[in-house]
Amino acid sequence: MTVKGSSVPRVSAAQARRLLMGAQGLLSDPDRAATPAVVLDLVRRMGFVQLDSINYVERAHHLTLTSRLHTYRREHLARLLERDRSLFEHWTHDASAVPTEWFAHWKPRFTRSAARIRANGWWQERMGGDADRYIDAVRARIVKEGPLRSQDFEHERGQSSAWWGWKPQKAALEYLWHTGELVGVRREKFQKVYDLTERVLPELHRAPAPAEEEHTEWACSNALERLVVATPKELAEFWASIDLARAKGWCDEAVREGRVVPVLVEPLTEGESKPRPAYALPDWERRLKRQPERR
Known part of the structure; x- marks a missing residue:
């Protein structure tokens, strides 16, 4: 489906950034009390947190979480990964901590990885x-x-x-x-x-992998929930688990079903001259109004 026409809503660059920041937990109160449960909810809201071995000041995943939750401590993430097993470490576009409730959606990646690595x-x-x-x-x-x-x-x-x-x-x-x-x-x-x-993870290990259609639905709907406004390419790249064709197909179907709306995003950089066709959650304007003006 092509996104064009004067009737298509326009999203300014500032609005797109604000929506993304809100969805990624950057506009919430950073001084709220941190507990393992609060940190898990934050990672779930973000989708995942990339793990980084570089440690000049602090490892990037700790900085990422601290920027959103000032009372976060390293021990919170360690407990979720190593004791509670409510997060597991695997690949998105890089090594990441991911909510274990989504483990089944990494099984298609496991299958693809075997042939890719051996080649x-x-x-x-x-x-x-x-x-x-x-x-x-x-x-x-x-x-x-x-x-x-x-x-x-x-x-x-x-x-x-x-x-x-x-x-x-x-x-x-x-x-x-x-x-x-x-x-x-x-x-x-x-x-x-x-x-x-x-x-x-015995029960999750034994559970079957989702069908391709189910996985595509999960990947695209969950990516858009965490981006609010996105192109099919951005949806495909969020988890790095589906290809562009499947993301485009999902967007077309979701528009027909009224689950997403086509929008035009005003140029985000000086190098862009035209609005970008994209897709948004239907309530993107209401989400924008609910967000605090500044943080």
């Missing part, structure tokens, strides 16, 4: 033609010994263990993590500790 030249070089041997050996040790880190495996080839020179065992661990067999149970000095998903 990757860099990964094949790390494994040296022995991929299945390393994968089986790593899996067997975790089955027998429980949670393990990369450094718990011997470095057979004497290669650098930096991220650009992963040893085969590290590549095998990440393969099993990306494909859903393993889950990160905690981090020690920001190094993942891996265990079997069936041991850590």
Whole structure:
């Protein structure tokens, strides 16, 4: 469906930014009391929080949460990930903490990851033609010994263990993590500790993956709820779990059903000269009026 015409509502750049900030929790009272439950609700509202190993001042995920909740403490996120298991670590566009209630919607990604990783030249070089041997050996040790880190495996080839020179065992661990067999149970000095998903999240591990249509509905509707105004490309890229064609198809159907409305977003940058066709939640104007003027 093409978004055009004088009857299509226009959203200014300032309004689009304000709607996004509100949806992402940046306009709420930052001085409210932080508890694990409040932090979980915040991550759910954002969709996920990207995890970052860089630590010049503080790791980015802690800064992201503190900017929205001034009384947030590192221990809140650690508890949600490592004890309560109400968040799990996996991939969106990068490593992220995601509400565990959505675990099933990562299963299509697990399936796609197996073929993608095995076809990757860099990964094949790390494994040296022995991929299945390393994968089986790593899996067997975790089955027998429980949670393990990369450094718990011997470095057979004497290669650098930096991220650009992963040893085969590290590549095998990440393969099993990306494909859903393993889950990160905690981090020690920001190094993942891996265990079997069936041991850590048994019910979710056994549950079936959603059908493609169900997953597309979940991905697009939840992305738009967290963006309020977005293009199909932005919906597809939010979770990085569906392609552009499926996002476009969802937008067309949602417009026909009255669940979203077409809008034109005024230029956001100096490099743009024309309004951008996009889609918005039907109540975007009411949401705008409910938001505080400033923070």
